[in-house]
Amino acid sequence: MQNKITILGQIEQNAFIQGMVTGELTQRQRDYYVAQDQYYLQAFDAYFDQVVAQVAPQWQMQLPVLGEAEADAHATLRPGSGVAKIAKDSVNQDYLLHLKLALDDKWQPLSGLVALLPCIESYYLIAVKFQQQAATTYHGWFDYYAGLEYQQLVEWFWRVINADLQQVLPQLTADDWHGLQKIYQQSYQDEFNFWQVAAQAAE
Numbered sequence: 001m002q003n004k005i006t007i008l009g010q011i012e013q014n015a016f017i018q019g020m021v022t023g024e025l026t027q028r029q030r031d032y033y034v035a036q037d038q039y040y041l042q043a044f045d046a047y048f049d050q051v052v053a054q055v056a057p058q059w060q061m062q063l064p065v066l067g068e069a070e071a072d073a074h075a076t077l078r079p080g081s082g083v084a085k086i087a088k089d090s091v092n093q094d095y096l097l098h099l100k101l102a103l104d105d106k107w108q109p110l111s112g113l114v115a116l117l118p119c120i121e122s123y124y125l126i127a128v129k130f131q132q133q134a135a136t137t138y139h140g141w142f143d144y145y146a147g148l149e150y151q152q153l154v155e156w157f158w159r160v161i162n163a164d165l166q167q168v169l170p171q172l173t174a175d176d177w178h179g180l181q182k183i184y185q186q187s188y189q190d191e192f193n194f195w196q197v198a199a200q201a202a203e
Ligand SMILES: Cc1ncc(C[n+]2csc(CCO)c2C)c(N)n1
Pocket: 037, 040, 041, 044, 048, 066, 070, 118, 119, 120, 123, 191, 194
């Protein structure tokens, strides 16, 4: 998991994240991020449902229900009319393809959960890290992802992955284990790339 820490560190230094912390993002950067994320979340929701359908009913029942606050978190980025004209980019497509392939991997739902975990946990870890120092401009974003409701979703993922891992561990070969680590790793890399292209969209 060493690499996770490295990539998360890079994400934290990314210019878009830092712009949310200091309150200095251009309209174009915000529009670009929100446009890409609308495409992303649409696909993500379907993948998420697919994975949840494969976990034990006991876990399904414990899945925290998120309210509408996430849309508000996005709204704090104040997207403008430029959003509608931005097409899905290749970083986004590569990320979604990676998720799709992970959901077809033989270890389900584990490989799906492991692929989706960085999407879920990285936002929480970023928000917790910068919540105290973030300027008021985009504070709603940090408050939402560091908040109790979102934290419960992250903890659900960690619990379900741990339980599932315990169960299948005896059957996992070294190659399988390596494959799962690579899936997790790649999602972190794709998260980083996603922030990078948004940062680069500055005018
Ligand atoms: C590129 C990208 N990666 C992760 C998230 C975070 N995220 C993914 S799904 C979801 C809500 C759960 O239904 C959240 C918070 C994002 N928004 N965009």
